[in-house]
Amino acid sequence: MADVVGMITVAKLNKVDEVVVSTLKGAGKGLTLREISEKSGETEKKVFKSLRKLFENEVIECENHKYRLTDP
DSSP states (O other): OOOEETTTTEEEOHHHHHHHHHHHHHOOOOOOOOHHHHTTTOHHHHHHHHHHHHHHTTEEEETEEEEEOOOO
């Protein structure tokens, strides 16, 4: 389920993950679960699962219930 690039494990992104990342990238600021769901057109349940996966793989960070991409 994950690719190994050097010593870094990279999670494979599905369609919803890619939409969530794209939505966060386009926002330029932290967004709540509901905001991501509304902007992406995906259900809150699908967005939540994606956010959990992205958070566990350190692609995003969360502060005060607002999600944003981690700095590269």
